[in-house]
Amino acid sequence: MTPLPFRRVAPALDAVCLVVFVAIGREQHDLDSTGVSWFLTVLWPLAVGWIVGALVTRAYTRADWWWLRLVGTVAIAALLDALLRGTFTDRGYLSVFTIVLFLFNCLTTFAWRAVWLGAARVRRTAPVR
Secondary structure (H helix, E strand, C coil): CCCCCCCCCCCHHHHHHHHHHHHHHHHHCCCCHHHHHHHHHHHHHHHHHHHHHEEEEEEECCCCCCHHHHHHHHHHHHHHHHHHHHHCCCCCCCCCHHHHHHHHHHHHHHHHHHHHHHHHHHHHHHHCC
């Protein structure tokens, strides 16, 4: 099994994707909320869901079937986020938010991995001068 070249930075780049999701959501919905408390209130269920999903699927410790592990992580994260949001905040359990979260996380986490792997492939096949 060959190690993935992005394995060490994957948790940090995935966390950036979650932070970007929250930041874009705030801007798209013209929320007047400011400060760290609002941001963390929205972010913590996403982060907890992501961490649990990654632990269950072993997304950061196994290189085989990495793309399937990533989809599993995203799905678990979205469902757990819905459960946590519904239980601990004034938001509903399942909503369009859950679908948007799933799609956004799939798009962004697969996108940065695709760019990374594409760049690695170009570097390997570039002629030596």
